Amino acid sequence: MKVGSLHGLRGKRLLLILVVICTLFLIWEWEKTPHPVNFIPSPDTTYLPPPVAHKTHTCEHATTEEEDFPVADDFWHAMSEREKQPFGVPSKGHKTTSSLKVTEVKKDVIVVAPLGKKVAGPSRYSMTEKAEQVLNVPPKDSAATSSVNTTEVDKNLKATSLEKKECNYGKGKWIDDDRRPLYSGFGCKQWLSMMWACRLTTRTDFSYEKYRWQPEGCEIQEFEGTEFLKRMQDKTIAFVGDSLGRQQFQSLMCMVTGGRENPEVEDVGIEFGFSKGDKRPSGWAYRFPKTRTTILYYWSSTLCELEPLNLSDPATGYAMHLDRPAAFLKQNLHRFDVLVLNTGHHWNRGKLIANRWEFYVGGVPNTNRRLREMGRAKNLTIHTVIKWLDSQLPQHPKLKAFLRSISPRHFFHGEWNTGGSCDNTSPLAHGYEVLQDASADFVAAAAVSGTRVKLLDITALSHLRDEGHISRYGFKASEGVHDCLHWCLPGIPDTWNEILAAQI
Template structure:
């Protein structure tokens, strides 16, 4: 219904507009026109998902910024810079969720020969395939999926070594499979020992190596059975394992990792004498816990890297990837039967896993500060949060044929291939791209007499 007043003019329901309303309306129209012609720059706060309120954010240790998928490039300062030069947002690629990816997997157990038998889940009868069809989505940006041709171009003429336990080998096999769409490597090993393999991508003159060293320091198996029937190991915490440390000179990238072997019974040695143990059942030795040995082992490993005069490469710490045993310990019937990932609000890092993660971060910071004095670079490959959310990605009992008479526990530590561990290739490639941009910027600043902050 239309209301009428005064001299017969058709009016708005509230009557004749006061001057202040006209002024506000005119101002709003003016501001709208200005914003269309000259867009304002908006800054979105970073949404960091932390393992706990007291845990250090990975962003404070090694920030990696990525494109938001709109053709943006990334500045060395850590913020994404758009194609038009407008500042957008920076993003922690290690904080996010798993989202469906129906295009995966990008290889199979039939197309890639590098899959270890115990991680060949499809070969040995795993009935579901959904665990292969996810990708990691950081909060606030997109993490590009692995591009094998781009990766090989970035590492042309270079070399990468992985140092650690069988999960490090798991990572190497994942990388070989991801690269298999472009090229397979040839065996360039100096020994027949499968624990120390070197692969050469001949077209790209790129070497990929694995140095198996579950404890990173010198280790001797004192008893193949031990108190828990899983062996007893002597760890010489102040003596690094020279089977890897003496061979990293000349490598451009070295990825250090360790973790699950520290849950087994251990006797700790320092200055050639026992100082304590973990689950060793020796009355004369104090129980120093696995955390003591874990910290000292990483400290020794990083110190060895920082003191090698011939090493000039970039050191990556690949953080602890938690196992997912439920219903018992790994050697007491524990299993992992979930078929979908957790959401980030459904679980949290805690207990032993949190302690191991925090120790790694603390020792990483110490090593990074020391290495900086020598001009060495350290980077954090923080896989912990992403892998915490993947209880569905382990081999469980599908690491051998059901009828085989073998003594194997349910495997809730390693990762099926194809599977969640392939996302480590996405992380690594993005970090290498960021490293290249940073290197170019450093050269520019160096030529102008300035330094990158």
């Protein structure tokens, strides 16, 4: 019995020693490999929840493009779950982000707020506890982040940023600049449509003119019209798109002339098939004789080819070829040195009905039920046009092509035809800075990804400037109808052109 007891005691001691040795070995391995770094985010990590598209509304017919203020179709909800996955979007089972929208960024983390609710704060949105949970941000008193050594992660992030030589012009902040605006809102009558010249309206506050955009980590050279024309000597700059594209075109004309009358500038619209006698011209083109620089705009609100179904019938419908670029682009691409495309706000059922557009794919009426959804139809056209343009660029090595991201709308408390308004006149009331790297227009960003077409990213920076819209001061405004889609000029589109000049 004594021998048996002694043997059992020795066995227990040996087992205990083995447990201690294994424990020490595991602790040593854990300290050698800092696994928590792989799971706890670095303070520099940026999170991007899925953007939420505008609501779908129907527009009434209008005789001119500028008289109504259509809303972009709900292209986000039109996308299937599979189509959303490349954007890093959670599946339907992920309920936490479905009621949130991207509004602003703070401390290198995108800030979100409940849809339809503003978050208090004089210059930025503040992050709610719910938002922090959605983004998996550790609480302030969490010991997890303080106990993790993120030095290596930070080094890798900094190394990556140093390797990225191309400036992200969509990331930065708005700052005061008393040298603005770049031209007079009273004087640029030769190029600027009266309906967009807010200085000629009853508006009395023009503080929105006194700001300029400062990208993070890079400079935008001060725009000087004469110098720009010299840079663009013997070149043609073409804007093709909707009325927001026309605003950018008129803005550039005012910028290069300083808003002054210039009788020497030649109207060369006839060279591009533009007729002066049309009630609604399809475009405008002007040439500066000293530098032979041509700046033009062509109206193509959807960028796809529109073909009359019956030439002999004035009230004919139009085949809207979703898989064909606008004929104007095909016919004149070889003449352009800079091309800026834009589309977005005309993709809604109201426009489809008012303009008698009918979806065509492969040269025949569309029979694909999925493509009857406006969002998918728009995405097909954007991707088709960009893919075609990218295929043409090797034949035109001097051509610099851009897709401008969508210009944001700022209707509050309703839509343009249901009492929606944008009465704010205080600049940057909802924020002044954009910190996220990713574009707020994920559709445009995805379309140009992997192509030679560049993104002119203006969505997030323009979103902060709701005070810059025409609002209720438009000449054509009806009682209770606000224009919270188009911008006052001088104004935000001038910044788009400053960024364009820098990217050129």
